[in-house]
Amino acid sequence: MYRDLEHRLAQRIAEFLRSRYPDASLPSVVIEQPPKVELGDFAIPLFPFAKPLRTAPLKIAEAICAGIGSIEGIAEMQVAPPGYLNVKIDRASMAVALSADQKPPAEVPAGKILVEHTSINPNKAAHIGHLRNAILGDTFVRLLRYEDREVDVQNYIDNTGVQVADVVVGFTQIEKKSRAEIEALTRQPRFDYYCWDLYARVSQWYAQDKNNLQARRETLHAIEDASSDTAAIAELISTAVLRRHLETMDRLDIEYDFLPRESEILHLNFWDAAFAKLKEAGVLTYENEGKNKGCWIMRRAGTTSKASTTENAEDTEEPEKISEEDQKVIVRSNGTVGYVGKDIAYHMWKFGLLGRDFNYRKFYRYPNQHECWISAMQGEKDHPHFGNVAEIYNVIDARQSEAQNTVIEALRGLGHNEAADHYTHFSYEMVALTPRCAAELGYTLSEEDKARSYIEVSGRKGFGVKADDLLDRLIASAKNEVDSRHPQLTDAERLSIATQIAIGALRYFMLKFTKQSVIAFDFKEALSFEGETGPYAQYAVVRATSIFKKAEIDLESFCRDVARNVSAESFTKFLAGNNADEFWELWQASAKTSYIVDQCIATTEPAYLAKHAFQLAQLFSAFYHRHPILSEPDEKRKRFLLATVAVVRREMIRTLAVMGITVPPLM
């Protein structure tokens, strides 16, 4: 609604200026929000137009104001020094539309979108860093689905890499466990915790004696032979840990559609297909000398050749030499392909550019019956179609941006500029621990670490907060509160509420920071249920609902009735006039949800959504406190206040739902 109106306004102003000044080349019309509600709903700064039009900004504003005529949905325009045009929405008609939950028709762009997130190495328990990834990714998926885009969610599983090999080494070399014993262990409830500790021990074992690293090399090699016992053990472990990850994420209501695995990328020869194309296009070059002698290399992303900056028309004869430090090894001198190479092949598949496909089988069925598929050597005959998408988003932390850019450059080198342009590295910063938090967890810190503002989590060292532990703590903490507030409920009911609160707190916490900010994790902040938190927003919804409950008004029929029978006049009475701004603020904020969703998608920044949820809740809480509704004697005014609550409540629930947060029946 709001988004639509803003768009129309910008268009009309641009048209007006074009017709008034046909010869001038004009900058685009920027619309922003005035600092205070009294000033209006939209503000157009006219300073950028002063020079091209050779007219003072104020004069331009006056000209628009006087000449533009009426615009549907806009009530009035005002000129504001030193050069703004402030625009007010026709409040009553906007309120009528909002009450009826009208949505202007929007055309949904064609083409499927693939979002890849989570992608945890299946060799240990998920930790808070992985939670940030999964929550950002899942929220982005929900944002896209809110706009009716078709989305596939993929979780890439690196089941043949060093990290899995290390845990295999732990079981076979350190613990001397047999395959049967390991199989029994995988059936333990939290097998991933066992691996967490073991993985840390393996790292220590390597550090003790460099010769121990030989075991890693041998294991890594053995895993590649799918028929070996070692490969079977690796498969056993990685599959069991993967299952645990899916369970952990399911606690947060995060689901996947497809799990492509590195083992299939390897054994279905994706790389061979990609390698041939990359060689043919000259993206990869064979290195004859230096430290990378015998490797197939690519130019490292972000580095530029000296020659290409000048206008060298056609120098394809002589592929220019990449300096050693700008070389990225894709295929090692022993012929094995590295991670980036496999990623290039995988991304060619994503865009349908590889000419090969996975085989698929069912892997995990969610309690809601949703089916999650996995790549396999022998697949099922009937399966959904994955890959071959128009657009991709990879939720991967900022440390991997160079690798991501290398993949994009490879696609460009192959001539797939269209694909490269629709490849978005959804980059975010890591979650680290505050020194206080680390100490709390029982780690001894060096003096140097104590002085830092945060310390990086390390799976290798077993240093971090496990996702399930954090969730358990959040639930326990919320349960304490619910127990004392609602002793009349059954234990199961209280647990269910506490769980919703815990998830609300966690998801909000991970989303309130902008992506590029490192989260210095601290239990005190993460466990907080007050102030700018998920529970604050949930609580606002609960209060809104309880008004209707107490009055024994059925919310749905009330909304239906308002939508059908309300007139603009009945709203005007309360939304116009001098003291109406405090009410209008609620309606205006409620109107913005789609606008905010747009913004989140365009900037790949879900934090704006969290801000929106908080703003709605804050406005509502103040309103709730100031205006007793049920005791309101004026029936018409009471009805207006209820209509206000109903709309704000609806938008809060919607916004929270996009963040993956549900609202408990009471708190």
Added chain:
RNA sequence: GGGCGCGUAGCUCAAUUGGAUAGAGCACCGGAUUUCUAAUCCGGUGGUUGCAGGUUCAAGUCCUGCCGCGCCUACCA
């Protein structure tokens, strides 16, 4: 050394991507409920936006140079 990013209130973070008086939460101080739930609300204290220049009608935001911090920079993934 090179690449990417960060530096804003005591602490943790925002700032509609260059716009009007830099805003929230926490902490601290003082207040509010016989009322629809106090996981709430209202008020107060708190700022030379790391430093120095520059561009612009307008700079926390862009450019240059410093200072400090983090990450990346393996024939690991």
